[in-house]
Amino acid sequence: MDNIRIEKKAESVKKASAALYTAATSRKNALLNAITRRLREESDAVRRENEKDLANAKKAGISAVLLDRLTLNEKRIGQMIAGVKDVIALPDPVGEIVGRKRRPNGLVIEKVRVPLGAVGIIYESRPNVTVDAAVLCLKAGNAVLLRGGSEAIHSNAKLVEIIRKSLKDVGLPAGCVEFIDTPDRKAVAVMLKQDRYLDIIIPRGSQKLIKYIQDNSSVPVIAHGEGNCHVYVDNSADLRKAEEIVFNAKVQRPSVCNAAEKLLVHENIAKKFLPVVSERLRSAGVELRGDPKTRSIVKYVIPAAEDDWYREYLELKMAVKVVKDVDEAIAHINRYGSHHSDSIVTGNKSNGEKFLRKVDSAAVYVNASTRFTDGFEFGLGAEIGISTQKLHARGPMGLAELTSTKFVVHGSGQVRK
């Protein structure tokens, strides 16, 4: 029975997507404004529903970190509203002409940005994703089927109700946003088979969830993969800058995908640089693991296992390796890395260029922290996720990445010879 309900919701989203497909920017912004208004007006009701989720979560004994993620207080609702306002201010990607040519036969061929259509979002715990993700999809002209974590089900249901009322406020079909409200995990499996109705699925959550979705979806998936990010310090690097970059990349926010997990150091500067940077990292609580050369220089570094070079720690750990030169660094990164974000610190222009050209990652840096890989930092104005795949979108994804294109051909009676 649930299967049919989920299929019906996917169908409803697909149907409603036609109204959004051609909705004017002013109409979509009016919708987003209505959402901010209702969020403000109904913030007490949102918090009451959130209390139910929190009570259940406490009963189930979830961790303090997860409990915090689940919490919607006044400040967080305020942040949600501010986030929607930011999206209102962004230019509408739909209708943008990304290419135009006139052919010898007189045909004028334009490539125009259009909505994807119906987007599925599968996410975990944090209820603010309900609003953040839905609003980005709507601004890009897409209808959306949401599936949030079961622990946030009351909060999510209330937030979806607010969005659906706002859709009606501006005369758009409520079906533009549907929500799968069963806590049953099988619902995800059913959602993944709705290729008849959904154009794309974006998972946000643990690597385990994402891998499961990639392996089982018949709908195209844009996956946010792991971030096993590297900083390589070249022999010609300004070592003060290098220290700041390594420290920032590792320590500023260790739990996120663009934090550095690995440090590679040129052998000629290892004796000078490693003691300094290691001390700085250790004093911030970073556990250091290293190859034999690193350990011969810094005694408190514990041995790194082969597996360490592949791992995304997402915590205050870092593995360190001494390399012969930029070529070994590049080879190491391309072999062990996750192709997310990697940086070289160097004063040598040609080594920098080589690194940028040869490292096959979504974002490659010279002389900057990997922590900048982010839709806001890259100037996209928003972020629905960071893609580590190569098709459609790679790196931070903003509104444009929630669109497709079509060819619009203007003729005057042309036929093919």
Next chain:
Amino acid sequence: MDNIRIEKKAESVKKASAALYTAATSRKNALLNAITRRLREESDAVRRENEKDLANAKKAGISAVLLDRLTLNEKRIGQMIAGVKDVIALPDPVGEIVGRKRRPNGLVIEKVRVPLGAVGIIYESRPNVTVDAAVLCLKAGNAVLLRGGSEAIHSNAKLVEIIRKSLKDVGLPAGCVEFIDTPDRKAVAVMLKQDRYLDIIIPRGSQKLIKYIQDNSSVPVIAHGEGNCHVYVDNSADLRKAEEIVFNAKVQRPSVCNAAEKLLVHENIAKKFLPVVSERLRSAGVELRGDPKTRSIVKYVIPAAEDDWYREYLELKMAVKVVKDVDEAIAHINRYGSHHSDSIVTGNKSNGEKFLRKVDSAAVYVNASTRFTDGFEFGLGAEIGISTQKLHARGPMGLAELTSTKFVVHGSGQVRK
């Protein structure tokens, strides 16, 4: 055992792809030149291998059409060589800077075109695809794993040998092009699971093959879907032009995906237009099927079943429907069409605009034949296929669609606050 061989070939392609990833344009063009030279020198050998395939095919009693597709004669080898030369002349998409911005913190962020990496191509019968597809992949900096139809196995093996020798001629690893030479159909299933090594799979062939690949691949697929294309003739259309466009779209080459399968006609002009266009189509051998209104006007039109509106005929058949207005035409196309190519013939600018905006297809036309949906006609200079999906590439795919992008970030010591 075969599974391991196929996996090894996928791994070999992935490994070799690093050499192509940064290969200069001159090197890639030298490779393509070497291929043309060897194709010319070894054309007799190619034909001898092709004779073996033809002999087997005749023994197996395949149709004259398929036998023709399988044949490589002097003329076709000449066409293959000319095709490679065309690709040499095309600009290299790799390295193109598609976006650039300077951030307030001084970071300069470029979005740069890079190769996808390792591409899998799965195709049927026509051996020229071996060269056409491989050459496009190579020019875009990609290594390629080929799996052709078993009936062309001798021809394909020889063509791949020529390409691999050419790779060695210019000092690139032969592993840049690998070929699955087992006729066992299970080989495809194994290839579809090589997501560790392949970045993308492009199927070329029947809808059945493509559907199988989409349903079973853990590698992202760019699918070439059906073409159930429409021409809608509006009440304000120039009926002479309309007749030419409909005739061209249906008759000029009925076996291809951008040929029109459906004709929609505004009710106000149906009595005038339908007899004329029907006679013209009938005289070219087109079997006409129609809705009751059409049949009340043109008596020899046979009844169309509900299923007809969904079908891609790929032959001299056309279904005809009288509609109330442009809105009904748009609704019909979005409901029954395959979102490939659809055209309106009209003298009314706002109806034209509405059609272009609301019809959700890879290519939408005003006053031109649907037959132009083609990489060459669109000025891409090449075509690896026509995508009917919305992710990554939609419509004719040229060299640029065989690439990904990466963000290249130039800093001077920036760290995140």
